[in-house]
Amino acid sequence: MREAHSMNHDGRRSQKNYRNLLQALSRPGRVVRLDGPDGVLPFAAAVALAECLLDSEVGFCVIGNGSAQTLQTAIAGATGARTERLEAADFVFFSEAGSRGGARLAKRGGPESPEDGATLVYCLESQPAVVRDRFRVRLTGPGIPESSGIVPEISGIPLEEFQELVTINADYPLGVDAFFVRPSGEVMGLPRSTRIQVR
């Protein structure tokens, strides 16, 4: 057998990014950093995530304002994944910090296959207008050491979106899992197992 000790550049970036995504989802509320491909700002982090998880075997959907098309083209180009209706997509990307009610329509899996629930990716702005909202949010559950809970490390997520996720994931283990990414590469994970309280 021939050894293959060198990993190509894209493979290497995906592998590193994946380890960070795994870290993000197993430590909800904490921020990790992804390494994005060049030339796709402001969606470098979203494309980096797509690149390491999406391919022709999955369907994705992009929701949002004018820049949604740019994001969709970038993801399709980087992964070869097929676009899909929101209700059937495995991955749903929001080109902004809120889902505009879209998250509610994403699939949550069935009782015998909760793992079929979608993965949501929210693209946050680099300089959020409101940064103090996050102190009204408390996260507890698997991956969070403090039993009293923690405040999410990333700011700029509207409180209504947290409320939205509370509702969507009320029927655990059915639900959706979310990543929040910033153009700088910062990522925070919020799996459905995280209990969210908004004050």
Place this chain on the structure above:
Amino acid sequence: MTPRMPSRASAPPADWRDSLPPAEGRYSYAFLDEGAKREIRRRMLKAVAIPGCQVPFGSREMPIARGWGTGGLQLTLALIGPEDVLKVIDQGADDSVNAVNIKKFVTRVTGVAVTTDTAAATLIQTRHRIPEEPLRPNQLLIFQVPIPEPLRLVEPSERETRRMHAEADYSRMWLYLYEDIVKFNEITVGARYPVLVNRRHLMDPSPIPRWDLPKLDRGEALFLFCAGREKRIYAVPPYTEVQPLAFEDFAFRVEAFAGRRCARCGSVGTYLDEVIDDATGRRTYSCSDTAFCEKALRGNSVKEARPSGEDRA
């Protein structure tokens, strides 16, 4: 009836070797192709998001046999990168034949560094043990799982157990343990003791001894489990509640070693292997975690092997 001779579709090439693809570059980094890695990576994330829930995946055939760690191996290969330091153990031992074989394969397809030192490893693939040395937050422990379904003990049908998990209907498992107590005045489950994860999913912790179960409860590392033959991935994230099934008046108990110590390093409070000497028939005990034993021996040369670690058979 007309006889007719069989003929092959096309004449074989003059030299059969011509039809083989070239050896160069025949295997990609970490053996699995990128598509397979991505699928495993997606499934692992879902497993982390729903602690203890078995996530099906399209398990690939590996060049080691089904049942010999192909699940753990696929996770290792989907995760590994050039900066990783790998440790592989079987029954707690780094130099057990199967562990050596898996290490040999992974280094052959990745060239990563290997170690026996638990603290130095970033990825640890294990069969049947959790290292004695506490794991750190950035370490990943990957379990080889023969039978991922904890309910298989009471129900052979996958269709049925899938339903039971959906409804969190674990009554038959409780009944099994209860009947055990009625019959034997004791829970007779040895290794592979069923646990409830995040108060929701009943999980098979793989055949680790009961001794190791407390290490799963609110541990600092991420625990990943994979059954290659049964095609299931599941996980226990850090700081997740993992409770062995037990009754109020029948507490869960780990294996008792009656205060015995390792005959080699002198440690007390490690999981011990019982070894019977051919010549004398005497029973001795030594650490099942060989790397821990080595470390204790080096760091603690004053404390020599003590005869109290032995016992007359």
Place this chain on the structure above:
Amino acid sequence: MGYVAVRGGAAAIENAEKFSEVRRAGGDATLLQPEQIREQLHLAVDRVMGEGSLYAPDLAALAFKQAAGDTFEAAFILRSYRTTLPRLGYSEPVATEGMRVIRRISAAFKDIPGGQILGPTPDYTLRLLDFELQDESVSQTRQRIQQLLRDTERLQPLPERFPKVVEMLRREGLLVQRHASGEDPGLADITRQAMAFPAPRSAQLQTLARGETGGMLALAYSNMRGYGSVHPVIGELRVGFLPVPFKNPRTGSVECIGEVQVTEAEVIARLTAAEGSARFSLGYGLCFGHNETKAIAMAVLDRAMSGGEPAAPSEDQEFVLTHVDGIESMGFCNHYKLPHYVTFQSELDRLRRIQARPGRPKDEQP
């Protein structure tokens, strides 16, 4: 110290590999060429291709040589090689009616349109040890074969295609319609998705097509013998070559890129009273290469699993499909050779504790 022998492994593993090499090739006999295996042990090669689920006669012959004739091991080597191959595309569906047959029989009718073609089969040969093969003369064998080929030249050539026997029954409305995909509109891919139960028929047929011959035979035999209700009649059994049509991605036109040899079996069985109307239902079997036992067993199992409530193991889809894969069953069976002393220690702890409890019933005391 027996258990400790499983440690200190690297050198031991290497030696074990070397000893296997000695067992495979250490004798005085001429070393086997894969080409000899491919041509003269072709039934073994076919079996390895089927169970290894890769149509590659040369590689299967090589795997068979490497495995020293162990079909489980050879299929396993081929299967794990298969996983490293990129999937470049999908061939177009092909109707088996157009098979270039070398053998084709029906047990349901005395004569069938196109005729019964016995082709190569040992079915009617007395199974007496042929001592002449001990010192087979190359020239005599070649001569015999050439004579046979000359004789057949004078016979009429076989038609290009034979009508399907079961089509006659279908036209009469005697067959129940079954779909390849069952309830599921798409085709499953068992190499990419873990199976969920009830599995669609496409997943069922895929699993059986790469199942282990012996395991499938045992399950099908249990049904035929009485642990089940299929009383099969072989509607048609065919051995032959099928074209592999592939759509050229550049031109879009469909081209034939090769041929595969397959065995196909269609068994007919009557519906039971519980299954409804007085009609026949078909069981379908198809596998790579020439392997009639497997194709028939597959068809019987396919039919056995088509009913509602299973009354026997061979009729229980989950039971059959989770146990017929040779790579999986053989791997798991052999994994018990791995050390289990940690779990065994845990068991010992339990038993000793139970024994030590006071108030155990008397008869259980040693």
